[in-house]
């Protein structure tokens with residue numbers, strides 16, 4: 131086989147779901163230097179149909195063995211994991227062990243413990259591992275981070291980000307199934323949470339409230355949440371997301387001298403608005419920068435997600451990192467994935483959502499969340515009564531002692 135610098139990067143597509151199809155279209159769009167080598171699906175017909183449409187050869191066995199066929203394939207350089215969350219960890223680990231680079235759809239894994247394990251495995255294997263936060267690869271999102279770094283809005287003080295839209299909450303919707311790692315925090319939460327964490331770092335304090343549902347007997351999921359966070363230096367963020375209502379779907383980064391807005395759809399942004407005071411100006415001025423969508427290759431089926439043409443930014447980012455011999459992607463480094471996973475664990479624990487694969491402590495914390503919330507006012511009142519009683523007891527003792535010593539009181 132020719133060395134990588136002389137040939138196309140060969141992708142293996144693990145899964146035949148919705149996002150896998152849009153991602154295949156992006157590989158075709160970046161076909162000058164990328165190609166689909168193989169598509170794997172549990173149903174041979176689904177894999178065959180996708181391979182016929184986008185390229186590559188299909189897996190030939192039924193069930194989970196199809197995924198293993200792909201992970202072991204000699205003609206695959208990088209595996210794109212696009213299956214339900216519950217299975218991300220095992221596919222990342224097997225792909226790494228088989229010497230592949232990995233781009234795994236968000237969220238990297240079910241929880242922080244799993245994420246820690248795959249990050250450690252990638253470091254040992256010396257292969258690239260990236261969480262598929264395609265938003266972070268978009269030129270508008272990259273430009274926003276550069277502007278902030280260069281002080282275009284002064285000191286960054288706060289970020290507000292939303293990803294909400296109405297969704298069908300019922301058992302037939304995979305996104306609502308606790309047993310596969312569903313729920314709003316897992317499917318839509320990563321966008322606004324990542325928008326905050328990528329520029330503010332690891333939160334020091336996280337407070338979450340949300341709405342819950344139990345569409346399947348397996349367990350509770352969250353359907354919407356509002357998360358407030360405090361970061362080093364007192365910087366703040368608010369992330370809202372969910373499936374209960376239409377939402378702003380916008381991200382605003384607020385600084386001491388201006389702000390940057392990524393308007394709807396901020397998860398796939400084609401516009402950046404910079405409102406800032408230029409040198410010598412008293413009033414801020416607004417500058418609009420546009421980043422037109424790349425072209426969808428003619429002849430392919432229509433895309434399933436809005437602005438999915440922008441998946442090509444992620445294909446190129448991963449490709450460039452691999453060709454440079456890097457083991458992390460600069461737009462979504464592994465530390466950021468770790469911070470995100472820890473924050474999402476924290477949010478789920480506060481909301482009362484746990485998965486069977488979470489540790490006992492996390493499952494217990496989630497189980498106790500409603501009682502903790504219900505008891506909080508009572509605990510506060512009890513604490514206040516204790517504090518008042520203790521203070522008056524101490525004051526009484528002081529007075530008694532002072533009187534006994536004959537001191538004037």
Ligand SMILES: NC(=O)C1=CN([C@@H]2O[C@H](COP(=O)(O)OP(=O)(O)OC[C@H]3O[C@@H](n4cnc5c(N)ncnc54)[C@H](OP(=O)(O)O)[C@@H]3O)[C@@H](O)[C@H]2O)C=CC1
Pocket residue numbers: 144145146147148149150170171172173176212213214215217235236237262264304310316317435
């Ligand atoms: N970046 C983005 O814009 C988006 C990212 N995502 C992310 O992509 C991933 C996949 O989501 P999406 O494409 O919506 O998923 P779909 O519901 O469309 O497809 C589910 C995929 O999971 C596989 N799967 C394996 N085991 C199971 C199981 N027990 N039950 C159900 N499915 C199973 C299916 O396999 P098979 O193909 O073998 O049948 C299929 O490939 C998730 O991580 C999600 O968060 C989702 C949407 C948009």
Ligand SMILES: O=C1OC[C@@H](O)[C@H](O)[C@H]1O
Pocket residue numbers: 305317318435
């Ligand atoms: O990643 C995603 O982006 C688009 C959403 O509609 C989808 O549910 C989510 O998983």
